[in-house]
Amino acid sequence: MTALKLELRGITKRFGSLVANDHIDLTVEPGEIHCLLGENGAGKSTLMNVLYGLYEPTSGEIVVDGTPREFRTAGDAIAAGIGMVHQHFMLVPVFTVAENVMLGHEETQALGWLDRRRAKKKVLDLVAEYGLAVDPDALVEDLPVGLQQRVEILKALVRDAKVLILDEPTAVLTPQETEELFRVMRSLRESGVSIVFITHKLKEVKAVADRITVIRRGKVVGSADPAASETELASLMVGRPVDLVVHKEPAQPGEVRFALDKLTVLDDFGNVQVDAVDLELREGEILGIAGVQGNGQTELTQAILGLRRPAAGSIRLDGRDITALSPRKTLDAGVGFVPEDRQHDGIVGEFTVSENLVLDLVTRPPFGNGISVDPKAVRDNARKRVAEFDIRTQSIDTPAGSLSGGNQQKVVVAREMSRPLRMFIASQPTRGVDVGAMEFIHQRIVAERDIGTPVIIVSTELDEVVALADRIAVMYRGRIVGIVPPTASREQLGLLMAGVDDPELLARAAGNPNLVTEDDSTATAEGSAPEADPTAGEEGQA
Structure with missing residues (x-):
């Protein structure tokens, strides 16, 4: 395989007034695992969606082997040797592995019949070359998540991907499946494939990365060596020292x-x-x-x-x-409850921060009596909770739906843990x-x-x-x-x-x-x- 060098120069992506990526420079060398590390919402996935042709950059350029390229679609990126495995898989459950791998660029025999034998052989060749053990005749719906992920990787490799983007690839894996994925990533690297590994998990970065680029609030804030400590990486991600250890005394359970x-x-x-x-x-x-x-x-x-x-x-x-x-x-x-989907079950996006902080308390004193609401008590409570939980908002009257995901989560946690x-x-x-x-x-x-x-x-x-x-x-x-x-x-x-x-x-x-x-x-x-x-x-x- 002929490896390629990938460069992103000054990539900026705006959504209205929101700057998701701010003049980002990134170089991925041939045959390396380059980790893109950052908090959720830092702009990592947006940057990779630009690279993969899903978003058009507001400014900046993508350079492949010294030649500027313009990706208007994912097909353009694939043609340039770039593949992407999304966090949520793009597979057809009732199709076999081979059928999923060949979907979109099927080969046919005479009279237009699908050449399933050739598709199966291509899968077996890739399995042998990269150690991606998976049965080409198995139905995807019958495979565990870890093997489904391999099918996604095979889909990229069969299209001759030389740079493979993995977006939060361990989010749905068991520890054993994660270790197996790392083995596959190292095997791909040895074969000349470059990997961009998007994650916010510090242990995984240290385990598999050759180089680390840290993004914070849409900007590259530095590079780090995998030998750096988790504390150093966390501080670079957040911009201040962070204690990563949960300090607690032994539990004293009662009845x-x-x-x-x-x-x-x-x-x-x-x-x-x-x-x-x-x-x-x-x-x-x-x-x-x-x-x-x-x-x-x-x-x-x-x-x-x-x-x-x-x-x-x-x-x-x-x-x-x-x-x-x-x-x-x-x-x-x-019962206090923090739901997994904060936007659907945790907040009312059109309501203000102060209103969301009393959603399940507004009918009780001091906030209300079931007939009327005391606005002063609601606002006083909001000021206290915003300070206590470090909710970053322009105002307590800002609609909660306009906050970042992390600050929306803080609103939910503050409300549920303040009674x-x-x-x-x-x-x-x-x-x-x-x-x-x-x-x-x-x-x-x-x-x-x-x-x-x-x-x-x-x-x-x-x-x-x-x-x-x-x-x-x-x-x-x-x-x-x-x-x-x-x-x-x-x-x-x-x-x-x-x-x-x-x-x-x-x-x-x-x-x-x-x-x-x-x-x-x-x-x-x-x-x-x-x-x-x-x-x-x-x-x-x-």
Whole structure:
């Protein structure tokens, strides 16, 4: 393969008054893994969409092997040797691997029949050349996420991509699948393919990058060596020193405050998404729910809040059955809730910041009495929360929908954590916030636990779950397949996330046989409560 050198010179992309990319220079050398590191919303994906022909730059130029090029479509970029694997895959589930790989540039036999044999051979040749083990005859819908991602990579390689853009490629992978992806990336690099790796995960950057370019608020703020510490990288991303460690004392769990009994939840099409889940949560502990996105976590939290009616089973809080309560009555019962989709379920974009900060409190004193609202109390509260949670807004009267994603998240967290709670649930609590704000939110979650509130954290970020949780429940295809302490090995967690239920294999991954499985899913860590199961493993901190 003939490698190519890629240069972006002075790339600027504006959306109205918003400058997403501001005179960015970037060079990708032949056969290197170049990491584009930055917070969510820093402008990384926008820049790559410009490179791939999905956006037209406002100014600047793209240079390939010393020749300026103009990409008006993705086809132009592909023709120049640039491929992209998007975070959300572009595959046809009912097609085979070979059919997906050849889609859009099919080869035909006489009379126009598709030449499936040649398509299969091309896939097998690429599999052999790059070590991308995947069956060309397999249906994509039957493949795990990690193999679907390989199909996307094959789609780019069959079009002779010499530069491969990977946009947040580990977001939907287990730890084992992530390691396998890194192996594939190194193999591609050795074959001369350049890779632009977009991420905000510091550990992954250090594990695989040859060079690192850091983007902050649409600008390149520096380059870094992979040998740099995570703290140094985080400071470069945010622009100030950041403490990446979650500091917390060992949990002191009390009595059971929340329980699920054989909870079953269906999706909108009648498919089982939560399958007869039993779970208990004690006061003063954080239960982390881990798993690859799409294994029932969303439906579970929706059912707890009342956004989705369970098909069977019950939900109890402080001995009270809240299974059939509406979202309003569930919130009134003392449940704080940070939804995974803040724009759909967390804020009203047209309402001001001050109004959004009292959405579920506006009918109560001091903000209102059910008939009228006290504007002064609402505004005083907003000023206090904006300062306390570092919500960056021009004014408390600014529409919440105009804020950045991270600041919208801060509005939701501030509202839910600024009232007395009997239980707190946070789904993807730090999605879209910078590492500095993440540090603050983590501190607040731990503080909520320390005053006795039972807390559930749902996150696809395994580092976040491990750092915050006192126990970790792993969901796979709607079931709790295991509950482990935060000291569990990444290998063990990865096996559980992939649905592996072989006790011997799990025990070997754990380093000892003391694994809590779904048969004992309500057990707590040893020493956390008088009635704790002694097989649950020793309590430890991340």
